[in-house]
Each structure stands twice: as structure tokens, then as C-alpha cells.
Amino acid sequence: MNPLVAEGSQSPALLVLEDGSCFRGRACGAVGEAFGEIVFNTSMVGYQEIVTDPSYAGQIVTLTYPQVGNYGVSESAMQSTGTALTGLVVRDMCHTPSNWQSTQSFPDFLCAQGVVAIEGVDTRALTLRVRSGGAMRAAISTVDLNPKSLLTRVTASPSVRAHNYVADVSPRQSRTIPASADARARREAAGLPKLRVVAYDCGEKRGIEDRLTNAGCDVIAIPFDTPAKDAMAMRPDGVFFSNGPGDPEQVTQTAEAASSILGKVPVFGICLGNQLISMAAGAQIEKLPFGHHGGNEPVMNLITHRVEITAQNHNYGLVFNSMGPLVPELSDGNTTHTRDLRHWVKTGVAPVVQTPSLGRVRLTHVNLNDGTPEGIQFLDIPAFSVQYHPESRPGPHDSHYLFESFVGLMDTWKAKRYSECASTAKYGHAPTDACEGRSHYAQA
């Protein structure tokens, strides 16, 4: 809202970054203070999905699209029951939204959720600062408007690495979400059995649950620290490892669970889940300079040679080359790793590495912007995972097929059991059918 429109109705607010940069603005959410790591998201729509995404716990999010709140807030966009981010930075907040689904204005929603937000900030200048300076600590305050004192407190605030944010957003108790009626009927008609997916909820987005249940799974979402034996005792047809906030190294309980579950039942992971699964296979994790946060990241599927435009939200990623030596006969004769994985895109090869404990792993997806790994597939056990968000919310729907792939993997597994299909590429079925996925576009 431009200050001339309702003069004097907004309190001043201040945003300070660790590097000393300071942005003055006006409060457009709850009053108070928010400390966290500053990141930017380049999605032009989907602000409600972003602020309710638990993966943003501990972060102050800058939206690069300047006018935010245009279509208000609706129940169907919620990605969790509330918000997890610590603060929000926008250029211009809309107090008078318009959309048939809107039940509330976005600033009212932020106030109700207690999210501190600032508007009037040159978010592009801020974005360029974060791009060159990396993700840093920051604070928004409507109380302390003195840049010096706020900066002092920012530099004294704890770093993101030190805290287990998953523990903050993961549910205390498990919940069961049944498969959607449509999907159940579809499976029944096809003579397929029910599928039970146990999902490690590290801050799982509702969009993921929706895709799993729409694909025909009964989902049991369990706390992040549930021991593997308890999860397996639920007799799952597959286990899912969800997205979640912060540094994967902090989430040791879930990582341990992943290690012991992998190989026993089909496994699928997204984002943090991908990192935990990779760690179980011996991968190193790195922190990206400023992460990937947006809805337009191009990812090459090395199996189908099709590009998926993906939604992403992560600051950490696995180092594919650290997972083990290349298997030359499955990597077009290559024996040496290349740092920039776009090499494999150019040569049209999906390379395979030999991991120390979980057999062979194939690189299935590569980010075309920076050559980072976006998806892997285990060849000797039934498991695959992706770094990006195939459920979108917000973002394009290009990768919805992965949920069907997971279901396919579980069906195969259920039908044949592991012993019968341990040979190579039986699970190659998983992230390969992007083309099939495409033709479902307009079946809305």
C-alpha cells in the first residue's frame, strides 16, 4: 500500500542484514521482531503457499514479485496449519484483494498468524545483495528502529545451522490421511490393492499429501523422530521422507531411520527427504550460496531427456560426486566425475555411481541453471528421490508423474517382492515417465 493512500495508518519497520545493509519500510503484518536467515523466492504467485510451507522455518523470506496479496488468502492454498517462516519482506502489500476463493486479506492473515512483515522495501536491491552476499542472518523489527542496535542483535543471533528446525515443525503425533475417493475407486476398478505409505513428516507440505492421496495412497504421517522399527511396524507398502527446514545434518534421527528403512520397502523422498536418503547412501551435503527458491527452475530428466520446470525451495543439496566412483559400464564408459553435472545433460548420459552400502545409484535429474543434482534413483533397492518439489504448490505441475511413479514402484514391489526383482533397472520404472505425465495435463 502506497503511504499516500492511507497516510499514518502504518507503523514504520526496519530490516537489517548481517552485512550491515539496512532497509526502511512499513509494517504490513504482525508488529514485533523477527530474526532469521534471509532468502528470496522468485515465484510470481503462491505467496500463501510459501508462507505456510514449513520448510521456511527459521527464515525471513523476500518475495521478488513486488505486489503481494492480490488474490487474498484461501483455505485450499494452505500448505500446513499455520506459518513457519519468521518474517516476510515485500515491496507492496495488497490490502484489498480480489478473487472468488479469497476469505481474508493477506496482511490480515499475517497479523492473525503473528508473522512480522515489512513492505516498502526495494526487494530487488535486497535480492541482488543476497545473490552476491549469500544467505545471511537478518532481522525485521517494528520496535527497534535503530539500525545500529538491530544490527548488533542480528550479529548476536544464532545461525541456522545450529538449530534443528524440523523438531519445531514436525507433528508430535501421527495422523492418517486416507486415499482420495476417486483414486481408491480407480485402483479398485483396476483390481489394485490398497497402498499404505508411511510419511516421515519433517514439515511435510499439504500439497505432497494431496498428491500421494490422489495417487491412491493411504498416508500415515509420523513424527520426524519415529524409530525405523516403529515405522516398519505399521507395515507400510512404501515410506516417504518429506521436505523440511534447515540443515539436514541436524536431523539425525530421521537420517538414521532412512538408513535402516532403505532396501526394505520402496522409498521416495523430496527435498530434505532427498538429502537424508542421499546421506544414508554416503553422500556429502553442501550449502548452496543462496539456495534455490522459486517456481521456474529448469531440470533435465536424464532418462526421458525432457525438461521439467520445477518448484524449488532449498539451501542445502547433496554432492553427487561424493556418493562413490562411477560405474563405467553404466556411465557410457566414463570413469571421472565432473563438477558441473550439466556435462551429463550434454552427453545424454545418466551416470551411475557405486555407493559403499546401498549399491548403485543413478543420477536422474540435473538443474540446468547451475548443474546441481536434482534427483537420484537406486538401482539395487527400490528407492528414488528428488531435490525439487514435484507437488509444486506453488509452481508448475510438470513433475506430478513422480507420485504415480512411486505408486508404480510400490505396486511392482507388492506384486513381486524384493527377491524377484533385485536386478538392475527393475526400479528404473521410477522417475522415467515424464512423457506419460504430460498427457495428463488437461484432465482437470
Next chain:
Amino acid sequence: MPKRNDIKKILIIGSGPIVIGQACEFDYSGTQACRVLRREGFEVVLVNSNPATIMTDPSTADRTYVEPITVEAVERVIEREHPDALLPNMGGQTALNCAMELGKAGVLERYGVEVIGCNLESIRTGEDRELFAAAMRDIGLEVAASGFAHSVDEALAVADGLGYPVVIRPSFTLGGAGGGIAHDEADLHHIAGQGLSLSLVGEVLVEQYLEGWKEIEMEVMRDAAGNGIVICSIENLDPMGVHTGDSITVAPAQTLSDEELQNLRDYSLACLERVGVATGGSNVQFAVNPKDGHVIIIEMNPRVSRSSALASKATGFPIAKAAALLAVGYTLDEIVNDITRVTPACFEPSLDYCVVKVPRFAFEKFKGTSEELTTRMKSVGEAMAFGRTFEEALQKALRSLEDEHDGLGPLATQVFDEKRFDDLVARPTPERIYYVAEALRRGWSVNALAEATHIDPWYLHRIANIVAAERAIASSGLSGMNRDRLLAAKQMGFSDAQIARLTGSAEDVVRGVRMVLGIHPVVKTVDTCAGEFAAHTSYYYLTYEEGGATEHIPATRPRVIILSAGPNRIGQGIEFDYCCVHATYALANMGYETVMVNCNPETVSTDYDTSDRLYFEPLTFEDVMNVVEIEQPAGVIVTLGGQTPIKLARALEEAGVPLLGTNASAIDLAEDRDRFSHLLDRMGVAYPPSSVASTPEAAHEAARRIGYPLIVRPSYVLGGRGMAIVYRAEELDSYMQEAAHVSPNHPIYLDSFLEDAVELDIDALCDGSEVYVSAILEHIEECGIHSGDSACCYPPFSLSDAIVERVRCVTRELALTCGIRGLLNVQFAVKDEQIFVLELNPRASRTVPFSSKATGVPLAKHAARIMAGERLCDLGLPAESQEPAYFAVKEAVMPWTRFPGSDSTLGPEMRSTGEVMGIAKTFPEAYAKTRQAIDYEMPSEGTVFISVRDNDKRAVSAIAFALHRMGYKILATQGTAKTLRATGIPCNIVKRVTDGHPNVHDALSAGNISFIVNTPHGHASRGDGYILRSEAVRRGITNVTTISAATALLHALSILHDGKGLSVHALQDLDAAGETQAQE
């Protein structure tokens, strides 16, 4: 997939002349395609009849044919060039239609030409609404309930089934031509009748009218591997029912949620897949019900379009360039994003700004036609603006239009029609946005406005914000505008002029206060990725931000700012942009860093590759000064962009800005007719006796002194706006009543009208001490027809060497006396062996591109070099008076079919939208080519209706005689028939319209007339002639309104009658043969 190696030579078809619905966006896309394909090693052959395009420069393609885009001409080109492939999706509907016809005629098969970039079957599915509807149902998408009709009766039956209101859309037309909304049977009769006659296949779609639904466009690309991306979503501020070309549009879409938008993305990609778009860009349009999100797919265009040009400029993603690369085998992931240079083109641009496009109209030139906006496009141009908010972008876009508005606020002179106020709020017209704002000022609620207009409340709230800010600014006055409040006003897009008006101050005072308070705009980059990656191009816009973070990079070389021409309008179009683009090329060669300022998204000048830096900004004094202050240029060029920058010359010079070339006082000397007359008197050069009058009495006194007929006009006009010929005192009176509002504080000029004089256009260069008279163009139509609407020929075909020499001499003397540095254009009239100077334009003229192509001398490039300090003798120019072996003819293209109800007679007020060029060994052949290029019917037999005014009766006999000899039957009105019969020409007499039935109108309606020669009787705007001309326009029947044009047409017909067909010539061959000079 890498580049295809099995094709070497590619034929690209352009879009022909600028017409409403198909403007210079196709020059932009075609030029991009030519360049990138040549860079990839392909040989490019181009056919386009429009000389004012960069794409038809001999250096853009390998082989350039400025020839009609007809099956016949293109087949001849194919026959000569034997291209391997045809890329038809860069030249709009014209190129697609031509490709379809070439396919149908078996030409492509005969010569083994492969269509690339799209296939003809998918074009059919995309364009034929019945096939399209079926295809969309296949993939589960809903289309509007509709039915096809091939007659008015069928249309009525369909409408009865659907219920009114209904939309009528003709199949296979341009820009929705002939479409409209019918509220009842009478409307339907009218609109369906028009639509059926305009449709190439005689078919209209009668469709349920989705009143109040949102209109959303998705710009989508797809490659051969099946990758699909959405470049941009565009939301129309005006709801369904207004053609998107006439709507205010906004990118990205503002009022849709992620879920809604992603669904549209899915539908768009599925649509491309189903229609069978193998590669390239497409535009898919949807209607979205604002009450429940229900989606209906409206249409798709399997080609680059006006919207894709807009999307390219709005996002920085070069759609046409990418589409060309996809057509030759690349996939999206193999193409590098030019702007980031590290990421692939296979991504979806993220914007961190809002873009607003507003259309520019020209209804004032088409009196008698309705100003209501419908599904039939009527705008002649558009302006686009960037802002960090919609409010800012809207206000910037509105002041970019140069229609005197400096933002959303009302002008001091603005008069709202009180009687029809509510109606003008509710009904879409060009003025509606101002009525909406005024309604909010008058206390209408957003809800009431939404109810009346169906504009989404989000937009209305934003406009209400602007109105609230207006109030806040006005109530505090300028003294109450502290730093924060003034910054807030600038962030909302208020111009200094607007703030001055609201606070009762002056623009320069507001500017001064702004400087004192340190409020300067900041430079932001259009980078496709919202700042995620570093940008390597300098594609900029200006905005205001707290903190003042600017992305401006100081330059190392001296900079020249080139001010281009703003939105296209009648009288100022692509020709001026062409000159600016040439200037930037020439100056870059000289080592300058070139900085372009323009706000027209259709143009080549606003391609981020064209200049070293591009500022996409309005061309007002304030906005230009912002760029000047940031860039600190060595000089600014104001003489190549038409009236737009010329108008700024004096203010810029007064502000201490160094102008390159002709200075402001020289400009003033030439443009001020009074001072110019004195100059001519001193030089002893004749000009039509003239006078100036500021009262009606003085005007009548002057008229008596000079004698009728007179050309009357206000001062400082463009394209002859407000200009008229008056024959009697009563006409002078009625003119002055109407002209008063054209230019309120300016006197009118009265010039003696030289009847039947030959008019000449001269384009020349002057460096201050020498003059080069490059092109002397002889008009076909006589003096009195606006030079922009008249056909002309190079070299002159009817003038003696002595006259030509005299014209050169006078031009030289004028250029030197006025102090021109750069280009000038002089218009002469020749009557009875005497020459008269009509006017001097101290700037590039509309004819520069044509002159450059006809003579082979790139005038705008040379002008830029002169302005940068070079001398004529350094330019290596060919001798002035060489005789070319070819004739080049330029013919104007009139938009009559868009403006039913307005009179289609040529006159002193320019109304053409574009031009075509014909090159041939003889004048008649060249002229015939221009007729074909404009798609005028040239019937080789049948009946000609002739009716001329008394003055023309002698002259028409010879024409009628020749027509008779060629086998045409002649039908004439009583008076004309008398003359014809007296000279022994057999003819039948037909009644006038007013004389009962059966009359000439009946004959015309029955399809019994092939073409018409009808020079206006008297000067009543209504009457027989008017009815006939309207009917001829409706039926697409050639109607000649001057004897001179009739003579030229006769020549052309005689060429066509000999049956040999027209030969085609590549511009490059003219160069090689030494018949005209090479361009570089």
C-alpha cells in the same frame, strides 16, 4: 537435438504493410529470425512488401524480395531461389495465410519446400474454430457454446439457440476484423453480414458472450522434444468482449492464484500438444469466470503474434529468436538465455515488476464511426511501461501515449460528457479508463464500478489508490510534499506535470523541489530472472525506490541518446523507428555507446540487442531528462523519431542538453509557418499564398484575399491532423467550429490550394556546408491529398530535367539557410511549370525508408554520421542525379474496413496505417505490384462504375476509353454518361442512390460491379458518393477517388492484361548490377 544440417536455405515471409491488427511487431520478430538463422549459417531469403522495415534492409537477409505477399509472387521467388524450407510463423496471419495457399496450390510440393516451425495441418486446427473446438474437447477443455453460420439466416438460428448477447467472429480474418457483440437481432444482421463478407471462407462463428469474464493470455513455447514453457501470462484489464489489441493489458496476470495460473499453464501446453505445434511460440487465450474460476479456452495462434512481441519485451525473453532456432532443430535447453548467458532458454521468466500496455486509437480521424471497443481491433498502436507497481506502470503507460494525458488524472481541458457519464463508464471506449477514475473521484464505490464495468475489483482498487493519492497530494499542496510523500507520489507513477497540476504549481517547480529533496529515479534491469542471476544486457527501466539502489553502470565510451517515436499512430509509425535503428547501427560503428529511449513494444528499437543500452521509458520531457541525467550523453538525437522528440527539442536545449544535428532554433524556423514564409520571401521562392488568422473574421478576410479553394490547418500538426480543403465561406465556418478543439490556443493557417498540381517529396542530407538531394519522389495523387496517403514514384516519371534541377537547387538553398545538420524533407507542388514550396520538415520524414531502399542510399545512417560530426564528402555517396534502371512505387494502405461509417475519400488529413513498395522495370508494373501487395482486387473483366465531378469529366474520357478497349463494360451516372457517350464510349446509365431503384447501390450489392471510379461530388460528407464508398469498402471492391489514381490503376491493369505476370527482383541484385548503390 542439434541444428539440422539437411536444410541450407530458408524462405521467410514477412507480414506486409502495417495494418490495424498487424503492425511492426512482425518486423521485430522477422528481423530477429533472419539474424539468428544467418548467424547459424543458413542462407535466408525474405519476401515482404513493406519497405519501412528493418527486415527488408538488404543487409538483414541474404536475398531480399520487396514483392507482394501473394501466391504468384512468392512462387516466383521460390522458383528463382529454390529454398529448402519455408518458415511461415514470423509474419503474422499474412504469412500463415500465404503458406496455406502455397500449400493448397501445390507450390511447396512442386518445389520440394518443407514447412518448418509449424505444419499446415496444425495451422488449420488452430484457426478453424470447428476443428479447434473438437480438438479442445478431446483434451477435456471447454470452449464457448457456439455454432457456425454461412449466412445471416444461419447466424440468426444459432443465436436463437444460444440466447443473446452473442459474439460474432469471422473465420480467417485479421485482428478480429468483422467481429462484434450482438445484443439483439438487428445487431446480429448488421455484424454477421459484415463478418461473412470479410471472412476469407465466408463463415462466421456465433458464440455465447462471456460477459464480465476475465480474459487471460498465455504466451507459450514448445520444442521438438516436447518441452513446453510459459513465457508470460497477460491479463486484460478490460473483461471479455474487447479485443486484446484494444484492451489495457497487464503482465504478469494479477488476479489469479497459483492454482488457477498453473491450471492455465497445463491447459496451454496441452493445447499446443493437441493442436500439433511441433515447435515455436503460440498464444493461447482463456476466459475465466471471476465468480467461480470456471475456465473456457477461447483461441490459440500457432505463431508469433502481437502478444508474443509484448511478452518478449515485458520479460526480456526473445520469443521470435528462440522460435527460429527451434524451427531448425534445436531444443529449448540447447539455447542459451542471452541475458544471463549462463542459464538455458528452457525456463520460465520471473518478473519483479509490473508491465502495462495501453492501446492508442485514432478515432478522431474517422468521423462517423462508433468509438465503442469490441472484438474487432481498432487501435493503431500501443505503448508499454514498466513499474514496480501496477499503479506506477499504468500512469507511465498513459503518459507514454502522447495524447496529452500526463497520467491518469484529468487534464485541465478535459470535459466529461455529463449526459452520458454513466454510459461512458460502463461502455468500453478509448476514454473509459479516465471515466472510471473520474467516477471514483465522484464517490462511486468500487463495487458499483465493478458492477457497471465488469473490470476486476483489484484493478479498480488500484485505480482508487491513485485517486486517493491525488487527493492527498492536492490537499497538502506542494509545500506539504516532504521527501517521503514526494517519493511515495513518484512511486505511484505521478509525473511532475501531474503533481504540478494537483498542487497548482508548475512542472519545472515540482522538478526543482524534487531535485532539492534528492528524489531521483533508479535504474532497474529487465533480466528474465528477478535478479537471481547477473544480467549481461543493459535493458533498463526507471522507477523510484527508497534507498536509491541503482543498477546503472558507468560507460567507458561517449554515449549518444536516440529518442525514438513512441506508440505508432497514423502519421507516425514504423518509418521513424526504422530511422532510429539505423542511427544506432551507424553510431555504434563510429565507436559510440548508443542509448535508445522508447516505449513502443512492437518495434525493433526496443529489442535489447539493437542498442548498447535500452531505456524502456515514456518520451516526455521529464522521462527523457531522467535518462539524460543518468547517462550524461555527448549528445541527444531528436530528429529521427518524428514529431515526438522534435517537440521536446526546445525544452531539452533550454535545459542544457546537447542536441546532435539540427538545433532547436532551426527546427523552430522550419516548423513555424510564419517565420518560414518570411524566409521563403527573402529567398524569392514561391509558395502558395497563405495567411494566418486567430479569429473567424480574420480568417474570412484572409480567405477573400487569397481566394478559394484553401487548405486550412492548425499549427504544429502531425499527419495533417485537423487539415481540410474548403471551397466556400460556409465550409470555412464549419471547419473553424470543428477545428477549434483541435488546437485551442493556436491560430489556423490558410493556404491557397493548388488544384491539380503535382506534389513532390524530397529527402535530403545537409552537413551545414553541403547538401545531398537523395530522392525526389513524385506523387501519384495530386496536391491536396496528404503525402502520407498518396502513392509516389521514384524516379519522377513526368517531370522535366529543368524542374528537377530547380527543385534540387531550392532544396539545397533551404537546407543551408535553415541550418540543417542531418536529414530534411521538403514538399513541393509543381503547377504550370512553376514550383511552390509547401513545407520543410527539419527531420527524418516518413519516406526515408522508402527513399533509402529506392536509391540504395541509407539516409538515416548517413544522417547519424553527419550529426556525429562527419562531413558529406566523407560518406562516399553516389552521384545525385544518376538514373536508376528501375521504378520504385510506394502506395499507402488505408484502414477503411475497420471504421465502418467513416468516409473513405482521400484528403489532406492522413489516414493510412502503412505502405507497400513495388519495384519493376516500368512504372505501371511497379504500381501493379503495390496494388497486389495491398490485396486490392484487380478484376480483369467485368463492369466498371464511373461517376466523376464536373472538373474531372474531361480527364475521365481517356480512362474510360482505355477501359472499354480492354473489354470492361462501363456503367455511369447520367452526367458522366453524357460525357462518355459524347466521346463515343458505350456505357449504360444507372440511377443514383437517391433516385430510386434499381440504382447503383443495388448493382453493387448484387455483386455486379468490379471496381469503381468515383471522384467526390462537392464536399458534403454524406450523400451518394459516401454510400457507395462505404458499400465498396464493405465488399472489398476497389474504389478510386482521384483521376490521377485512376490513370495509374489503368496502367497497372494493362500490365496485368498482357498476361505475362510480374517479374520479381531481389534488392541484392539491384546492388550487384550497379543499378543502385549498395546500402552500406
